[in-house]
Amino acid sequence: MQPFPRAGDPIKISTDGGSNPMWRGDGRQLYYRAGDRMMAVDIVPTGGSVRAGAAAELFKVTLPTPTRFDVTPDGRRFLAIQAEPGSEPARLEIVLNWFEELKLRMGGPKR
Secondary structure (H helix, E strand, O other), X not given: OOOOOOOOOOOOOOOOOOEEEEEOOOOOEXXXXXXXXXXXXXXXXXXXXXXXXOOEEEXXXXXXXXXXXXXXXXXXOEEEOOOOOOOOOOOOOOOOOHHHHXXXXXXXXXX
16 A cells, blocks of 8 residues: 555555455455455554554455455445356346335335
C-alpha cells in the first residue's frame, strides 16, 4: 500500500502475497485473498500516516482462482460469484429486502 499521491514510503500488507484487494467501507480494514484464505488487515491512522496491523485469516476460500469477491461496507459479509469457465451470465440481478418484495407481490401489508 502506498499513499496517493506519492507522499511516503510503501507499507507492506502481506508477506505471502495476495490478490483481489478490497477496502471496508470506512477504510479501516483491507481484505485480500491469499491462496485458499480470505485475509483482513486493520489499517490504523497515525497522525498524517497509517499503520497496517498483522494479517488475520477470516475464512477458507473453496472457490477457484480467479473468483471475483466484494464485501459489504461494514465488512461483515462477502459476496462471490461462482461460474463455470466460459459460462458468465449476461445479466445478474440482485434484489434487496426480498421478503418485503415478496409480501407486496403476495398482497401483504404495505410499509
